[in-house]
Amino acid sequence: MITSWNPEKKHSDVERWICIYPAYINSKKTLAEGRKLPKSSCVENPTHQEIRDVLLAVGLRVGVENKLYPRERSKELLYRGRIRVQIKNDDGTPVKSEFGTRESVMKYIGESIPKLKTRQNRPADQQPQSTQASNKSKGKKGRR
Numbered sequence: 533m534i535t536s537w538n539p540e541k542k543h544s545d546v547e548r549w550i551c552i553y554p555a556y557i558n559s560k561k562t563l564a565e566g567r568k569l570p571k572s573s574c575v576e577n578p579t580h581q582e583i584r585d586v587l588l589a590v591g592l593r594v595g596v597e598n599k600l601y602p603r604e605r606s607k608e609l610l611y612r613g614r615i616r617v618q619i620k621n622d623d624g625t626p627v628k629s630e631f632g633t634r635e636s637v638m639k640y641i642g643e644s645i646p647k648l649k650t651r652q653n654r655p656a657d658q659q660p661q662s663t664q665a666s667n668k669s670k671g672k673k674g675r676r
Contacts, residue, residue, distance in 0.1 A: 553613075
């Protein structure tokens with residue numbers, strides 16, 4: 533059970549782990565839609581399973597939560613999932629020296645997801661498509 537944050541919590545408590553939503557490293561998103569890195573460091577439509585697999589393979593402690601990113605327009609299951617990652621030990625030192633910051637973890641994810649076998653074997657016509665809802669407002673005729 534995750535409780536509210538409090539400064540006495542240790543870095544090993546799940547509440548102190550960093551959160552990563554797939555939108556943070558999605559090259560199809562704009563900065564306003566939640567992308568946190570430059571497009572060159574991002575990957576097209578990542579899923580929380582891919583992020584989890586990459587981080588587990590490198591040896592980080594990972595937790596998956598069934599949360600939806602607040603800026604995400606689509607409520608589909610494909611876009612659900614928040615990853616929590618422990619990047620610091622209780623004494624404040626990094627768990628892995630190459631992952632001292634949240635940005636370094638996200639850059640690593642962006643580099644590693646395209647190398648996954650599931651990404652390399654996928655034909656171009658089966659790539660997940662991002663469906664954006666159009667915001668065309670219908671003109672209302674005002675009553676007089």
